[in-house]
Structures are given as C-alpha cells and as structure tokens.
Amino acid sequence: MRSAPVSGLLPLLLGLRLLLGGGAAAQYSSDLCNWKGSGLTHESHRKDVEQVYLRCSEGSIEWMYPTGALIVNLRPNISPASYKHLTVCIKPFKDSAGANIYLEKTGELKLLVRDGDRSPSRVYCFGYDQGGLFVEATPQQDISRKITGFQYELMSKGIAADLHTASAPCRPCSDTEVLLAVCTSDFVIRGSIQNVTNEAEEQESIIHVGVSKLYRQKSKVFQLTGESGNWRGQIKTLLECGVKPGDGDFLFTGRMHFGEARLGCAPRFKDFQRMYKEAKDKGLNPCEIGPD
Numbered sequence: 001m002r003s004a005p006v007s008g009l010l011p012l013l014l015g016l017r018l019l020l021g022g023g024a025a026a027q028y029s030s031d032l033c034n035w036k037g038s039g040l041t042h043e044s045h046r047k048d049v050e051q052v053y054l055r056c057s058e059g060s061i062e063w064m065y066p067t068g069a070l071i072v073n074l075r076p077n078i079s080p081a082s083y084k085h086l087t088v089c090i091k092p093f094k095d096s097a098g099a100n101i102y103l104e105k106t107g108e109l110k111l112l113v114r115d116g117d118r119s120p121s122r123v124y125c126f127g128y129d130q131g132g133l134f135v136e137a138t139p140q141q142d143i144s145r146k147i148t149g150f151q152y153e154l155m156s157k158g159i160a161a162d163l164h165t166a167s168a169p170c171r172p173c174s175d176t177e178v179l180l181a182v183c184t185s186d187f188v189i190r191g192s193i194q195n196v197t198n199e200a201e202e203q204e205s206i207i208h209v210g211v212s213k214l215y216r217q218k219s220k221v222f223q224l225t226g227e228s229g230n231w232r233g234q235i236k237t238l239l240e241c242g243v244k245p246g247d248g249d250f251l252f253t254g255r256m257h258f259g260e261a262r263l264g265c266a267p268r269f270k271d272f273q274r275m276y277k278e279a280k281d282k283g284l285n286p287c288e289i290g291p292d
Contacts, residue, residue, distance in 0.1 A: 032053075032054060032055045032056060033054060033055075033056035033058070033059035034054075034059045034060045034061075034062075035052045035054060035059075035060075035061050035062070035072075036061075036062040036063075036064075037050070037052075037062075037063055037064070037070075038063070038064045038065050039063065039064070039065045039066045039067035039068060039137060040064075040065050040067070048067060048068025048069060049068060049069045049070075049071065050068065050069070050070050050071070051070075051071050051073060052070055052071070052072045052073065053073045053075060054072065054073065054074055054075070054152075055075050055076060055077055056076065056077075057076050057153065057154045057155070058151070058152065058153045058154070059151070059152060060149065060150065060151045060152065061135075061148075061149060061150055061152070062093075062147065062148075062149040063098075063099065063135065063147065063148045063149065064146075064147050065098075065144065065146060065147075066098040066099045066135075066137035066146055066147075066148045067137050068136075068137055069134065069135060069136040069137065070133075070134075070135040071104070071132065071133070071134055071135075072132065072133040072134075072135065072152075073132060074088060074128075074132070074133070074152065074154060076154055083128050083129065084127075084128065084129050085128075085156055085157055086127070086128035086154050086155065086156065086157070087125055087126070087127055087128065087154070087155055087156070087157050088125065088126055088127075088128055088133075088152065088153070088154055089123050089124065089125040089152065089153045089154075089155070089257075089258075090112075090113075090123070090124050090125075090133070090150045090151065090152045090153075091122070091123045091124075091150060091151045091152075091258050092113055092117070092122070092124075092149070092150045093147070093149040093150060093151075095147070096147065096148050096149050096150060097115060097116065097146050097147065097148065098115060098137055098138060098140060098146030098147065098148045099115055099135050099136055099137045099138060099146075099148040100113065100114055100115050100135070100136050100138060101113040101124075101133060101134075101135050101148075101150070102133070102134040102135070102136065103126060103130055103131040103132070103133070103134070104131050104132055104133070104134035105130065105131030105132070108131075109134060110131070112124050112126070112133075113150075115138045115148075123257075123258070127157070128154070135148060151258050151259075153257070153258060170238065170240060170241035170242075172267070173264075173265035173266075173267065175275040175278075175279070177265055178251070178253075178265045178267050178272060178275060179275065179276065179279055179285060179286055180286055181253040181264050181265040182215075182251070182253060182272075182276075182286075182287065182289055183286045183287035183289075185216070185253035185254055185255065185264055185265075186216075186217070186218035186219070186254065186255050186256040186261075187216060187217040187218060187219075187221060187222070187252070187253065187254055187256070187261055188215040188216045188217075188251070188252070188253050188289070189209070189211050189213065189214050189215060189217070189222060189231075189233075189251075189252050190211070190212050190213040190215070190249055190250070190251055190252075190269055191209045191210050191211040191212055191213075191231075191249065191250065191252055192209070192210050192212070192247075192248065192249050192250065193207055193208070193209060193243070193244075193245045193246060193250070194208045194209065194210045194232070194245065195208040195245055196208065196243050196244055196245055198239055199239070200239065202239075203238065203239045203240070204236050204237070204238060204239055205236070205237050205238070205239050205241065205243050206234050206235075206236055207234065207235045207236070207237065207243055207263065208232070208234055209222070209232065209233050209234065209235055209252060210230060210231075210232055211230070211231035211232060211233065212231075212249060214231055215289055218256050219256050219259070219261075221233045221234070221235075221256070221260075221261045233261065234261065235252060235254060235261045235262070235263045236260050236261065236262055236263065237262070237263035248268055248269070248270075249268070249269040249270075250266050250267065250268055250269055251265075251266065251267055251268075251269050251272040252266050253265045253266065254266075276289070
C-alpha cells in the first residue's frame with residue numbers, strides 16, 4: 001500500500017479533530033453490526049465527516065450517495081488488550097463506487113481500495129493495530145447512482161493467515177495439519193466432488209460436493225436437497241489449485257469467510273483414516289472424531 005495524497009483529506013481529518021473536541025454526538029449503527037446511511041444527511045457544520053461505531057465481529061457498511069467522509073470504528077466486544085491479535089478483512093460489494101477506502105493512523109493515510117477498482121471477490125486484510133478505516137467520497141458529477149459498500153470481518157491473526165497464506169496455497173496438508181484442521185475448522189465433512197465450476201474472472205473454483213457424512217458445520221452451507229435427502233454444498237478455492245472432479249471420498253475441512261466456505265485441508269478419506277488411527281494409537285490425536 002502507498003501513502004495517499006494529503007490534498008483534501010487532511011482538512012477533513014483536522015475538521016474531525018475539532019468536531020470531536022467540541023463534543024459533537026457520534027452516529028451509531030442501528031444494530032451495532034451493520035450500518036446503512038446516506039451522504040445526503042450531512043450537515044455543513046459537521047465538516048462532512050461522520051463517525052460510525054460497530055461492535056460485532058462481522059457485518060457491513062452501505063453508504064448511499066457518498067459525500068464527505070466516514071470514519072468506521074470497529075470495537076468488538078472483547079478486551080481491548082486482545083485487539084492487537086486481530087486481523088480486519090473487508091470485501092467491497094461488486095458494484096461499490098463513489099469513494100476511496102483508506103487506512104488511517106495518527107493522521108497518516110494509506111490507500112486500501114481505490115474508487116472504481118473492479119477486482120472481483122478481492123479481499124483486503126490488515127492488522128487491527130495498523131489503523132482504522134477512513135472512507136472518503138470522490139468528486140462526482142452525479143452521485144444519484146453511487147453506493148459505496150463492503151463487508152467486514154474481524155478474526156484472529158492465525159485464522160487470517162490460514163485463509164490468505166501467500167506461500168504455496170495449494171500445497172497438500174501434512175498429517176499434523178490435517179488432524180488440527182479436523183479440530184479447529186468451521187466445517188468438517190466426508191464427501192465426493194460432484195462437479196467443479198471454474199470462474200476465470202474471479203480466479204476461483206467452486207467445488208460442488210456431495211456429502212456422505214457431516215461432522216461439523218458453523219453455518220448452513222451444506223444442506224439437504226430434493227426428495228432424495230442427500231446433503232450437498234459448495235466450497236471455494238483458488239483456480240490455480242486445479243481441482244477436478246474424480247472418484248473417491250475426501251475429508252473436506254475449511255473456514256467460513258464472508259458467508260462462503262473456503263477450502264482448507266482435503267485429504268483422501270482413506271488417508272485421513274490412516275493418519276487418525278496412527279495418532280490415536282500413539283495418544284497424539286488432538287481431538288476425537290469418528291473417522292468411519
């Protein structure tokens with residue numbers, strides 16, 4: 001990321017400091033997880049800078065007719081001492097437009113998402129202690145069709161590293177990694193690959209999975225379908241991993257990220273049975289799960 005030009009931004013930030021010093025009231029989200037507002041409600045004496053306070057680990061911002069700026073304060077209901085262990089990820093809406101999104105810390109701004117960036121499914125992550133979100137509307141001839149919006153998630157730095165690892169993202173998991181994934185993943189299922197849909201624009205593959213046994217799921221991604229009573233669901237992974245349909249069962253594990261199941265470790269089921277039995281015989285398995 002690079003430092004942003006200060007023209008137009010520092011006056012807004014300085015205006016905000018003066019505003020806060022004067023004890024002006026802050027604007028709060030109606031449900032503390034999601035905020036939806038309009039730039040048309042700004043008043044001139046408020047310097048066109050609006051504060052938003054959110055206290056959940058996930059939610060969304062939707063800013064219609066963006067004018068001026070927003071400062072988004074994410075304050076999850078955990079001990080402030082734990083904030084340094086958090087990673088913040090944001091995912092802009094597909095048609096988000098009308099504002100730049102910056103990281104702001106002690107008056108320094110770094111561009112995070114440029115207005116007009118149409119990178120599909122792009123997720124931007126940063127350490128909680130790197131700064132807060134500053135959203136500034138860009139000059140527009142017509143704001144009537146502009147909506148700036150994004151989803152946000154807060155997670156531990158370890159989970160974020162699992163989801164966004166830059167080194168060898170398609171590397172097969174070791175036995176130890178598989179056994180830990182079984183204990184810590186948001187979903188754990190036994191199933192087969194029914195089909196794979198490749199989305200070149202988004203650089204992702206969607207794995208259509210037929211489920212033969214559901215061990216655990218955090219969200220209802222895998223559901224009963226049709227009169228046959230079969231469980232099915234979809235898991236996303238990187239296109240570069242080259243997943244293809246094939247015979248045999250796998251143990252699928254992974255994380256939920258912005259409402260989607262993301263693939264973690266996925267050994268063939270017979271290999272999982274072997275590694276689970278070996279670890280159990282040695283008393284080394286980190287948690288109990290029926291491997292059959």
